Amino acid sequence: MSSTPQISELHKNPLSPDVDEWEEFLEGRYKEGKSETEFRQYDAEADPGVAEFYRLNHTYQTHAYALDKEHQYFRLTRGKKSIWEAAEFLNTLVDDSDPDTDLTQLEHLLQTSEAIRKDGHPRWMVATGFVHDLGKCLCLYGEPQWGVVGDTFPTGCAYSGAVVFPEYFQANPDSQNSHYQTKLGIYEENCGLDKVTMSFGHDGYIHQVMKNYLPLESLYMLRYHSFYAWHRHGAYDYLCNEQDRAMLPWVLKFNPYDLYSKGHIKPDFNQLKPYYDDLFAEFFPDKIAW
Secondary structure, three states: OOOOOOOOHHHOOOOHHHHHHHHHHHHHHHHOOOOOOHHHHHHHOOOOOHHHHHHHHHHHHHHHHHHHHHHHHHHOOOOOOOOOHHHHHOOOOOOOOOOOOOOOHHHHHHHHHHHHHOOOOOOHHHHHHHHHOOHHHHHHHOOOHHHHOOOOOEOOOOOOOOOOOOHHHHHHHHHHHHOOOOOOOOOOOOOHHHHOOOOOOHHHHHHHOOEEEEEEEHHHHHHOOOOOOOOOOOOOHOOOOHHHHHHHHHHHHHHHHHOOOEEEEEOHHHHHHHHHHHHHHHHHOOOOOO
16 A cells, blocks of 8 residues: 555545544443443444544554654644633634534533532642643644544554554554564553654644643643553553553543533533633643644
């Protein structure tokens, strides 16, 4: 297979309705108590749109692609915005595909953070809940949704069967690179996840934006909340160091809020805004680089 993606596929409709479809798939796939057998059965019966999403993701998320996108976005050259301004920008990502909710992106962020707050978690975790999806503004920069959301995975080493739809990696040019298809690939055993180039998406981007402002536990939640093969299935542990393993419980603590906090009752923005003004002032400067 040629390593050059077809442009028509590479830039498939960056504002298509796939985000909510993918998130509904996650909610079903990672339902608490679901067995490994049920995971595989659910994958086989997945909506064709979800399967196509992962086909594109697994075909084009090469090691070189991830490095290129990190170089493009991790320098944070998209201007400075406050947290509220970033949320308002994300709010322009309108999804007309979901007839069951008229909630805005901002209201979804508030639902997540309010669920964390209600359960009495630290204020930094409430802030994490609010900002964790702000990296989806990559869609508004013109990135295709398969390059913004979806399960993340290490590039530059052998793919794990624990990644959803692993069969689609056969079309990835990296699958033909023998150096990338050993257990460790380009890495050393227990090198630490911070030394690993993950597939590109909103997780890595928001981690980069927030890395100077939030504690380590938060940064792990942001960076790895879509790395399901690791935090749900224990895959790739041989790349982890002791810090990664110590932080894993925090990623698991965050995961239910990421998946199951959405509801249909609109948060009262005017009532909540003073609390979040104070919260944001505690952790962030007035403007941060994006």
